[in-house]
Structure formats: structure tokens, C-alpha cells
Amino acid sequence: MRSPECTAWHPASWQGRPAQQQPTYEDPAALAQVVAELSRLPPIVVSWEIEALRERLAAAQRGQAFLLQGGDCAETFADCESDSIAKKLKILLQMSLVLLHGLKKPIVRVGRMAGQYAKPRSAETESRDGVTLPSFRGDLVNRPEFTAAARRADPQLLLRGYERAALTLNFARALVDGGFADLHHPEYWDLGFVKHAPLKDAYQRIVQSIGDALDFFEGISGRRVHEASLVDFYASHEGLHLLYEQAQTRFIPRQDRWYNLSTHMPWIGMRTAKLDGAHVEFFRGISNPIGIKIGAAMDAAWLQGLIGTLNPQDQPGRLTLIHRFGVRDIESALPKMIDAVRQSGQTVLWVCDPMHGNTETSTAGLKTRRFENILKEVDLAFRIHAEHGSRLGGVHVELTGDDVTECTGGARGLTDADLQRAYRSTVDPRLNHEQALELAMLIAERSQSRRLVHL
Numbered sequence: 073m074r075s076p077e078c079t080a081w082h083p084a085s086w087q088g089r090p091a092q093q094q095p096t097y098e099d100p101a102a103l104a105q106v107v108a109e110l111s112r113l114p115p116i117v118v119s120w121e122i123e124a125l126r127e128r129l130a131a132a133q134r135g136q137a138f139l140l141q142g143g144d145c146a147e148t149f150a151d152c153e154s155d156s157i158a159k160k161l162k163i164l165l166q167m168s169l170v171l172l173h174g175l176k177k178p179i180v181r182v183g184r185m186a187g188q189y190a191k192p193r194s195a196e197t198e199s200r201d202g203v204t205l206p207s208f209r210g211d212l213v214n215r216p217e218f219t220a221a222a223r224r225a226d227p228q229l230l231l232r233g234y235e236r237a238a239l240t241l242n243f244a245r246a247l248v249d250g251g252f253a254d255l256h257h258p259e260y261w262d263l264g265f266v267k268h269a270p271l272k273d274a275y276q277r278i279v280q281s282i283g284d285a286l287d288f289f290e291g292i293s294g295r296r297v298h299e300a301s302l303v304d305f306y307a308s309h310e311g312l313h314l315l316y317e318q319a320q321t322r323f324i325p326r327q328d329r330w331y332n333l334s335t336h337m338p339w340i341g342m343r344t345a346k347l348d349g350a351h352v353e354f355f356r357g358i359s360n361p362i363g364i365k366i367g368a369a370m371d372a373a374w375l376q377g378l379i380g381t382l383n384p385q386d387q388p389g390r391l392t393l394i395h396r397f398g399v400r401d402i403e404s405a406l407p408k409m410i411d412a413v414r415q416s417g418q419t420v421l422w423v424c425d426p427m428h429g430n431t432e433t434s435t436a437g438l439k440t441r442r443f444e445n446i447l448k449e450v451d452l453a454f455r456i457h458a459e460h461g462s463r464l465g466g467v468h469v470e471l472t473g474d475d476v477t478e479c480t481g482g483a484r485g486l487t488d489a490d491l492q493r494a495y496r497s498t499v500d501p502r503l504n505h506e507q508a509l510e511l512a513m514l515i516a517e518r519s520q521s522r523r524l525v526h527l
């Protein structure tokens with residue numbers, strides 16, 4: 073294989089490599105016109121924000137911060153509305169306060185938001201009743217209805233996705249900057265589930281002490297916490313649709329580097345991480361901090377190849393490895409990956425995605441995940457990293473601020489039978505806002521005992 077570093081990089085150099093998971097467009101001229109338009113439109117984020125995030129991720133690598141990355145499996149254009157965005161932001165900010173309290177370090181908040189519109193699929197096509205059509209690849213590409221017209225890849229959707237990403241981030245930024253005041257104070261949180269939880273006393277203690285800490289801070293500073301510019305928020309999505317990502321990639325003369333300005337932190341999905349593939353070629357030339365999803369199929373040589381290609385200078389904050397093995401495989405798979413990174417001599421940020429290795433099918437045929445498995449994988453991840461002289465520096469979760477019933481378990485003990493009630497995801501099952509907050513509380517609660525063990 074040709075060494076990737078030997079060839080000159082430019083935003084379209086990935087086109088010389090095999091590109092997985094890309095839609096086929098019927099009208100190349102219409103596609104080219106859209107890509108040209110996207111290349112002219114202003115960027116969604118700017119390079120200095122990206123650099124600020126990279127520095128915060130570098131702090132997380134040193135153990136001085138913790139990453140909370142979360143949001144929908146796939147955003148939809150229909151959900152680009154104020155209530156849904158505000159609720160998602162709210163749960164992320166609430167979780168971050170709970171984690172700050174438990175882990176005693178600043179939390180870096182990164183939404184799977186403002187651009188998470190393209191999905192990898194296990195099959196190119198889908199067949200129903202003898203009819204075969206292209207798979208639905210997310211709102212950026214085509215439409216979910218099972219008709220030939222809906223499943224046709226439509227280049228105009230790239231523009232609609234860009235616009236909605238910008239609208240979403242604009243609103244999220246305004247909420248964060250403008251206070252969103254009820255967000256910080258637990259007395260305004262919706263904590264009805266707490267009384268159903270076996271650990272309700274512990275949860276109440278966490279909530280009480282967050283309230284006390286905020287009162288104390290606001291008392292001595294004379295300012296509400298959001299006015300102290302302590303809250304920042306970043307966007308991330310899977311960098312899957314390479315023409316879309318390419319169109320928003322710009323050379324920033326002041327930094328003398330290329331940046332993908334469609335988001336702060338794009339990640340490479342598990343299905344597109346081939347060392348000689350188009351995605352790795354594209355990602356190697358952008359200066360953003362990037363994530364790589366790591367599954368059980370990855371071996372040491374592959375991971376070391378990715379690290380060498382994507383971060384040859386060992387730049388702090390550049391690489392976040394998001395492992396998603398599932399409770400069944402994490403104990404056998406993760407130690408090998410930790411060793412592989414150690415042998416590479418490079419620094420990475422380790423993050424656990426306890427969602428994608430724990431998907432199963434409910435008795436009624438719905439895709440679901442058990443809260444207990446999600447929690448257990450996070451627990452195992454903390455333990456395995458500590459036992460191997462490494463450090464878990466963040467979590468990556470699929471969640472929504474809405475009251476859905478897609479994952480089972482949690483304080484309210486949702487069962488398979490409850491899933492029908494409010495199952496809304498067309499892709500992966502998400503934690504609802506109660507389950508998400510409870511996960512943060514359990515991580516916070518258990519970190520107290522972990523700290524005692526490691527004293």
C-alpha cells in the first residue's frame with residue numbers, strides 16, 4: 073500500500089481513494105452546482121473556536137477535564153425546532169453539572185448536534201415486498217418514505233442540511249450565551265424520576281450540593297453563573313458525506329492550515345475508518361480535533377496506522393478514540409487497544425460510547441438498549457483504563473431531551489412493553505432525558521468510590 077503521507081493533501085484528495093457509504097446522485101451537474109454553492113456560503117464554525125476546543129480536549133487528555141459528547145443518533149430536519157433543541161441543550165448542560173460535581177473537573181460539552189444528518193448503513197439497498205430501493209441515509213441525503221422518489225439522493229438536501237445546522241447552532245449559542253437561566257439551578261429541573269430510584273438519597277444529595285455550590289458561587293461573585301462565561305458548547309457530527317465536508321473545508325491563512333468549518337469536532341465512524349480509504353485521507357488534512365470510533369473489529373496494527381496517519385506530530389487534543397465494544401466485548405477488546413496506543417507512544421483522549429455495542433432487538437422487534445448495560449459498560453471502561461495505567465476521559469451518548477421510550481431500564485424501570493408508548497427514533501434508540509440525567513448521576517456517584525479506591 074502506498075503510504076498516505078507521501079501524497080499531497082487537498083480538500084478533494086480523498087476522491088482518489090475508495091469512498092464507503094457515499095450516496096449515488098443521478099445528476100452530477102446538479103450535485104456539482106450544490107457543492108459549489110456550499111463552498112461559497114459562510115462557515116458554520118470558525119477556526120479559533122475549533123482551536124479552543126482542541127485545547128480543552130488536550131486538558132482532558134491530561135486528566136484535567138472530562139468530555140461529555142451527546143445527542144441524537146441522527147438529527148432530523150423536522151426536529152429543527154426551538155423546543156427540541158432547547159431540551160437537548162438543557163439535558164446536556166444538566167448532565168455536565170452533575171458530572172462536574174462528581175468528577176471534580178471541568179466538563180467539555182460537545183453536542184452530536186447541528187449537522188448530524190448523515191447515517192452509515194449496513195446495506196446499500198432495502199427490499200420490501202419484492203421492491204428494492206436505495207437505503208435511507210439520513211436527511212442530508214434522501215427521505216425515509218419507501219418510494220423511489222423519496223429514496224433518490226437529492227443534492228438540494230445538502231443545502232437544507234447546511235442551513236438547519238446553522239440554525240441549530242445559532243439558537244444553541246444564543247441560549248448558552250443568553251443565560252438559559254433555569255438550567256443551572258436544580259430547583260428548576262424535572263426530577264420526578266428521582267423518587268423512583270433505588271439511589272434516591274444519593275441523587276438528592278447530588279442535586280442539593282449542586283444547588284448549594286451554585287448559590288455559593290453566585291453569592292460571592294455577585295453574578296449568575298452563565299454571566300461568568302463559564303459555559304461553552306461545541307458541535308460535532310460524523311464526517312460521513314465527504315462532498316459536504318469538503319465544501320465547508322477552508323484554508324485559514326492566519327492559522328496557515330485547513331479546517332473543516334462545518335463543525336468543531338467531526339468523527340470517523342466505525343464503518344469508514346479504513347486506513348487507505350477516502351475518509352481517513354480527508355481527515356488527515358483538516359486541523360480540527362477529530363474522533364475515531366473504535367469497534368471490536370479493529371486490531372492493534374490498524375489503530376496504530378490510524379494514529380500515525382491522522383496525528384503524525386502527536387498534537388495534543390487532536391485525537392479522541394471513542395470505543396464502542398459493548399458490555400460483552402469491552403473486557404477482552406479494550407486492553408489490547410490501550411496497549412496498542414501505548415506502543416505508538418502517542419497521546420489520545422479515551423472516550424467510552426456505551427451505546428453502539430449494546431443494541432439489541434426487543435420482543436416486539438424494536439431496536440433497543442438496556443440502561444443497565446450502558447451503565448455497566450461505562451463502569452467497566454473506567455475500571456479497565458485505571459487497571460491498565462490509562463484514563464477514561466469522557467463519554468459519548470445518544471440521548472434526547474424528550475420523553476421517549478426507546479431504551480429500557482432506568483429509575484422508572486421501563487420494560488420491553490413500554491417501548492411502544494413513545495418510540496420515535498428512526499435509527500438508534502436514545503436515552504430519554506430522565507435516563508440521561510440518571511446516567512450522569514450514577515457516574516458522579518460511583519466516581520466518589522473510585523476516587524477512594526485510587527487514593
Ligand code: PEP
Nearest residue numbers: 145341342343365396428
Ligand atoms: C453512530 O454514532 O451513530 C454510529 C453509527 O456509530 P458507529 O460508527 O460507532 O457504529
Ligand code: CO
Nearest residue numbers: 145470499500
Ligand atoms: Co447511532
